[in-house]
Amino acid sequence: MLATVSSATLLGVDGFPVTVEVHVGQGLPGFTVVGLPDASCREARDRVRAALLTSGFAWPDKRTTVNLAPTSVRKIGSSLDLAIAVGVLVASGQLPADAVAERGFIGELGLDGTLRHVPGALSLVDAVETAEVVVAPGSVFEANLVGRPRVRCAPDLAALVDALTGEAPWPRPPDDPVPPAEPPAPDLADVRGHPLARAALEVAAAGGHHLLMVGPPGSGKTMLAQRLPGLLPDLDDASALEATRVHSAAGLALPGGLVRRPPFRAPHHGTSAVAMVGGGSGRLRPGEISLASGGVLFLDELGEFAPLVLDSLRQPLEEGVIRIARAETRVTLPARFLLVAAMNPCPCGEGVTPAACRCSDRSLDRYRRRVSGPLLDRFDLRLEVLRPDPEQLLRGEAADPSAVVAERVAAARRRAAERGARTNAELPTPVLERVAPLGPEASALVERALRQGRLTARGLRRVWRVALTLADLDGCEGPLRAEHVASAFHLRSDPGFVVGPQAA
Amino acid sequence: MAALPPEAHVVALARLPRVGPGRLRALLERYGPTEAWRAVVAGTVDPALVVHPGNDDPAAVVRSWQRAAAAIDPAAYWQAHVEAGIGVAVRGSDAFPAPFAADDDPPAVVFWQGDLDHLAGLRAAVVGTRRATRYGLDVAHRLGCDLARAGVAVVSGLALGIDGAAHAGALAAEAAPPVAVVGSGLDRVYPRAHGPLWREVARAGVVLSEYPLGAPAAAWQFPARNRLIAALADVVVVVESQATGGAMGTAMEAARRGVPVLAVPGPVTAASSDGTNQLLFDGCPPARDAADVLVVLGLEAATEGRTAAERRPTPRGDAATVLNEAPWGPVPVEQLVLATGLDLGRVALALDQLEADGWVSRRAGWVERIARPGVRP
Structure with missing residues (x-):
């Protein structure tokens, strides 16, 4: 007898509909899964068998074949367990076929028949085309975010069959998880001194400009970076759903439901290229850059990351997505993140202060090579962060709190949105030149810098965009003023380790 | 073989690994050039001639010489020097520079590019750190320029930082010829960045x-080079130096030889001037400009006034405020923002104006005041 059940598998962060066909027929007793299952999917056989038996159902002592269609796509993970179990029940006549029609089944089975949550439930439910979807209680909340199919749940297989046959009502779905009280986010008001770094954070948040902080150990680079997400506005609906899908597919907990606050990811500098951009064998997992999509990717000790890892960031930085291709599959994952990096000026850490560095020329050379020019070029904001002097640290006036700065950022972002771009950093050059021409004084300033070779054509566009963000934050209209351009210049100065010891 | 001048064997001996001036002199004094080479090739050198053995095992050094000698053809190597136009003078020969001949730690052999007659006049060494500040570079450049104009040959080491600035200044004057003493073979330009400067000086x-040609720049060769700078100089000016470093070594070597040492004063807070300020404390006269150096040399001060007239436009408004707050010595822009209470835009704009007018220089977010109008490097 044949049964057909709808389910889905995960590819990158997207779900992919799968039809589970189960045939129970004459032949030597046996159980085969065909249709490109991966290892964890093949293991479904043992889980399903144990779950059926412990739930009081019979295991067909006939030839059982499970086909996962379409057969050309690799099926990954345990999300098909439930669909296979239901298929076996139907094919062996323990469940009427019309009970499973127009229903999708997504979930992993425990050996005692419990339904378990699977990573990526959000995308999986979205992929199923049926009007009703049955998931594990732990997945109900994610499934509801999709909004389209009617979501049902059952704690275990026996309860599910009772509900499907109409012998019992559908179990009540669990209440939505209460978001835990968030620990207070680090506030910008805690930062003493660092007036320029604070300004740079504000500009980065307002204009979506990537930020590089160079400074000696203990100067507060990490502390500053951690305060950036607090300045960013909430994610809009589309971005929030996208971020939630990525987090769900990566198996991260979603305590607060939809990811509304911009994520902050700070991978360690030992991170591999695959962990950074995503991929891996089998199911292509989202990497750190996708998890940071919509939020901030903070790379501390930029100079210690493997050059390969850093260079792999260049394409997603330009395109906002990462395309991962393997021989069998290719997926496109979102990777629209704000890159914030921090690094020591040189291996000894003292290279910011002129003539204080104790590094050898060779080690400096090596350090310089690690952070390649093309990557460095993508930072619109490049700033030296110095240890604040004790006067500032002890008696410096407290800065604006994050909430106040966030309001200015939101206002600046609204102005950018009126120009049709999400942020100024993404503003196309022709639009930039039209909406924000350089004022006469600003032109003179730029011309001088170009003549002296302190600025390249590409650098000019970046300085220009930063100047526009500065003007937005100040609420200035019309042609860009010289002071904004001059500030933008300063906020994009070449780090000392690139300039090298100054030659006469 | 018979037609080969004795210098050829000295040149070949100088190319051996772990041969410094001391060991080379010992070899030549015991055996003479030709016999010394034969002894090296045969491996029969008396291990006692490996002077200052340090961690070296003298017997192992003799063996390493023998191995290295097998790869050197003295005739071809000599020919390479002739073809490259490299001057060679062995100690004791007529061509050997007199300042070296009179020294107590002389080189056994000297190679040169350019004209050795340029050693005839007065010579002032201008040395300092490789990690110089803008202040040090400006002073070195100006000293080099003014000394050369006054007819004093500027001696330095062609290193990054102060050395290079002094040579660049001397070249800019187009007066007295610059003299460089380097720590590698004359075909091994080090640092590479100074290739053009090196050729100009030559x-x-x-x-x-x-x-000799092909000898790479090893770390121990630079202190050895510094003693030659001290030996050549009639006066040594240390422009900028950390508490330890090559320039301090040059000052020590000069002091040992009785050559006067002058130091350029720097901010007491700057690590880059720790060494020079220590020299001043120890009793060295200060070198504020070329005139101070000329007085020590027994020459009259340069005919120009002590300072050139101020030709820079007087800063006004924000520029005046910012310049007022800028201390002598490098300062981060952030500190100027805090000190003036102006916002970044106005400070940045003022700095741009000040830089265009020649009042300050900027590098990687740091600002440094420029003291006097001078020949810009």
Whole structure:
């Protein structure tokens, strides 16, 4: 007898509909899964068998074949367990076929028949085309975010069959998880001194400009970076759903439901290229850059990351997505993140202060090579962060709190949105030149810098965009003023380790 | 073989690994050039001649010489020097520079590019750290320029930082020829970034070395080079130096030889001037400009006034406020923002104006005041 059940598998962060066909027929007793299952999917056989038996159902002592269609796509993970179990029940006549029609089944089975949550439930439910979807209680909340199919749940297989046959009502779905009280986010008001770094954070948040902080150990680079997400506005609906899908597919907990606050990811500098951009064998997992999509990717000790890892960031930085291709599959994952990096000026850490560095020329050379020019070029904001002097640290006036700065950022972002771009950093050059021409004084300033070779054509566009963000934050209209351009210049100065010891 | 001049064997001996001036002199004094080479090739050198053995095992050094000698053809190597136009003078020969001949730690052999006659006049060494500040570079450049104009040959080491700035200044004057003493073979330009400067100095003056062609720049060769700078100089000016470093070594070597040492004062808070300020404390006269150096040399001060007239436009408004708050010595822009209470835009704009007018220089977010109008490097 044949049964057909709808389910889905995960590819990158997207779900992919799968039809589970189960045939129970004459032949030597046996159980085969065909249709490109991966290892964890093949293991479904043992889980399903144990779950059926412990739930009081019979295991067909006939030839059982499970086909996962379409057969050309690799099926990954345990999300098909439930669909296979239901298929076996139907094919062996323990469940009427019309009970499973127009229903999708997504979930992993425990050996005692419990339904378990699977990573990526959000995308999986979205992929199923049926009007009703049955998931594990732990997945109900994610499934509801999709909004389209009617979501049902059952704690275990026996309860599910009772509900499907109409012998019992559908179990009540669990209440939505209460978001835990968030620990207070680090506030910008805690930062003493660092007036320029604070300004740079504000500009980065307002204009979506990537930020590089160079400074000696203990100067507060990490502390500053951690305060950036607090300045960013909430994610809009589309971005929030996208971020939630990525987090769900990566198996991260979603305590607060939809990811509304911009994520902050700070991978360690030992991170591999695959962990950074995503991929891996089998199911292509989202990497750190996708998890940071919509939020901030903070790379501390930029100079210690493997050059390969850093260079792999260049394409997603330009395109906002990462395309991962393997021989069998290719997926496109979102990777629209704000890159914030921090690094020591040189291996000894003292290279910011002129003539204080104790590094050898060779080690400096090596350090310089690690952070390649093309990557460095993508930072619109490049700033030296110095240890604040004790006067500032002890008696410096407290800065604006994050909430106040966030309001200015939101206002600046609204102005950018009126120009049709999400942020100024993404503003196309022709639009930039039209909406924000350089004022006469600003032109003179730029011309001088170009003549002296302190600025390249590409650098000019970046300085220009930063100047526009500065003007937005100040609420200035019309042609860009010289002071904004001059500030933008300063906020994009070449780090000392690139300039090298100054030659006469 | 018979037609080969005795210098050829000295040159070949100088190319051996772990041969410094001391060991080379010992070899030549015991055996003479030709016999010394034969002894090295045969491996019969008396291990006692490996002077200052340190961690070296003298017997192992003799063996390493023998191995290295097998790869050197003295005739071809000599020919390479002739073809490259490299001057060679062995100690005791007529061509050997007199300042070295009179020294107590002389090189056994000297190589040069350019004209050795440029050593005839007065010579002032201008040395300092490789990690110089803008202040140090400006002073070195100006000293080099003014000394050359006054007819004093500027001696330095062609290193990054102060050395290079002094040579660049001397070249800019187009007066007295610059003299460089380097720590590698004359075909091994080090640092690479100074290739053009090196060639200019060789063209206008002379570049000296005690290492033959192909000898790489090893770390121990630079202190050895510094003693030659001290030996050549009639006066040594240390422009900027950390508490330890090559320039301090040059000052020590000069002091040992009775050569006067002058130091350029720097901010007491700057690590880059720790060494020079210590020299001043120890009793060295200060070198504020070329005139101070000329007085020590027994020459009259340069005919120009002590300072050139101020030709820079007087800063006004924000520029005046910012310049007022800028201390002498490098300062981060952030500190100027805090000190003036102006916002970044106005400070940045003021700095741009000040830089265009020649009041400050900027590098990687740091600002440094420029003291006097001078020849810009």
